[in-house]
Amino acid sequence: MAKKLNIDPWGTSNLEEEDYARLIQEFGISEITESLRQKMLKNRFIRRKIIFGHRDMNLVFKAMEAGQPWAVMSGIKPSGPFHLGTSTTALEIVEFQKMGGKVFYGIADVESWEDNGIPWEEAEETMVDNIADILAFGLDPSPEKAYIWRQSKEPIVKDVCFKVSRLVTQNMLNAIYGERTFGLYLSSLIQVADIILPQILDGPQPTVVPVGIDQDPHIRLTRDLTRRNYKDFFLPGATYHYLLSGIDGSDKMAKRNPNSYFTFNEPFKSIEKKIKGTLTGGRRNLEEQRQLGGEPQKCMVYKILMYHFEEDDEKLADDFEMCVKGELMCGDHKKECIEKVLAFIENHQKKKEKLIDKAKTLLKIE
Numbered sequence: 158m159a160k161k162l163n164i165d166p167w168g169t170s171n172l173e174e175e176d177y178a179r180l181i182q183e184f185g186i187s188e189i190t191e192s193l194r195q196k197m198l199k200n201r202f203i204r205r206k207i208i209f210g211h212r213d214m215n216l217v218f219k220a221m222e223a224g225q226p227w228a229v230m231s232g233i234k235p236s237g238p239f240h241l242g243t244s245t246t247a248l249e250i251v252e253f254q255k256m257g258g259k260v261f262y263g264i265a266d267v268e269s270w271e272d273n274g275i276p277w278e279e280a281e282e283t284m285v286d287n288i289a290d291i292l293a294f295g296l297d298p299s300p301e302k303a304y305i306w307r308q309s310k311e312p313i314v315k316d317v318c319f320k321v322s323r324l325v326t327q328n329m330l331n332a333i334y335g336e337r338t339f340g341l342y343l344s345s346l347i348q349v350a351d352i353i354l355p356q357i358l359d360g361p362q363p364t365v366v367p368v369g370i371d372q373d374p375h376i377r378l379t380r381d382l383t384r385r386n387y388k389d390f391f392l393p394g395a396t397y398h399y400l401l402s403g404i405d406g407s408d409k410m411a412k413r414n415p416n417s418y419f420t421f422n423e424p425f426k427s428i429e430k431k432i433k434g435t436l437t438g439g440r441r442n443l444e445e446q447r448q449l450g451g452e453p454q455k456c457m458v459y460k461i462l463m464y465h466f467e468e469d470d471e472k473l474a475d476d477f478e479m480c481v482k483g484e485l486m487c488g489d490h491k492k493e494c495i496e497k498v499l500a501f502i503e504n505h506q507k508k509k510e511k512l513i514d515k516a517k518t519l520l521k522i523e
């Protein structure tokens with residue numbers, strides 16, 4: 158019997174490499190074709206095939222070619238510092254902004270209350286930290302290029318939530334999310350409003366929402382409610398990246414499991430220790446590694462470098478080949494990875510320190 162695929166935006170999803178093809182089929186996701194990829198080579202995540210699927214990216218690309226406006230929407234639940242998994246989406250929106258999209262970035266503080274029990278005021282320190290991170294990643298916050306809001310303080314998203322709710326039944330939400338608290342259902346409707354917000358503020362235009370595949374239920378709900386409530390709007394599109402598994406071998410980098418990731422605020426010693434212990438695609442000993450070669454496609458060291466810390470595509474390709482041929486040893490590669498990660502984070506923290514006040518201003522926090 159085929160495995161039941163569990164896609165849970167608030168929990169752990171049970172996906173393995175081979176499940177993604179089935180997801181593409183079952184949920185009507187379009188693959189990134191080679192011709193679309195070629196048109197979007199500027200985007201590191203598309204170029205490196207970390208983004209594997211999309212909905213309506215062709216519309217975004219058309220707008221791009223015609224010089225018409227398009228938006229890129231994302232957000233963060235302020236329940237902890239950015240880590241390797243959560244920062245992927247933040248880096249993706251910076252890439253899309255560089256391609257000409259206006260960024261809309263929502264702070265999901267309603268969701269951090271509903272999912273994690275963090276009161277809005279207590280989430281403020283974390284949201285300032287998260288915004289300083291994304292500014293340090295290179296987000297341009299000028300008003301014509303970006304709009305940042307807090308769910309709890311943005312009246313428009315609450316209005317949209319009330320409006321679309323009229324067409325939502327408990328059965329619908331149950332079918333998409335399973336049995337959940339009313340608060341989580343509510344936060345999913347607030348997210349619908351977040352995703353529609355660019356078109357409410359700036360008029361109908363293609364929108365891309367870069368997400369991990371586990372967030373697809375929100376995208377499907379949003380497209381359904383947009384179709385039924387906002388006839389002249391574009392259905393919000395999406396790109397989907399592969400979920401990073403935990404560096405400790407667990408299914409997913411989850412804030413609930415600190416050994417599964419490292420954050421951009423963590424002491425260097427702790428990051429070093431976690432990378433030293435991370436799961437690789439290496440063999441049992443050096444001799445086997447030389448004879449059989451490693452499996453970089455299964456290796457977290459390789460993925461850490463590919464997602465975030467290796468700028469040079471050619472170096473990545475060379476390392477892949479050397480690993481497969483048994484010419485690269487895991488100990489040496491881990492050492493190199495640690496050096497790259499620590500150098501990046503040291504530089505990132507210096508940039509970030511200077512951006513805390515800017516983040517407070519953007520969030521209207523004293």
Ligand code: SF4
Pocket residue numbers: 437438439451452453456457458459476480481485486487488490491
């Ligand atoms: S050599 Fe590098 S890429 Fe290959 S399995 Fe070891 S750590 Fe991973």
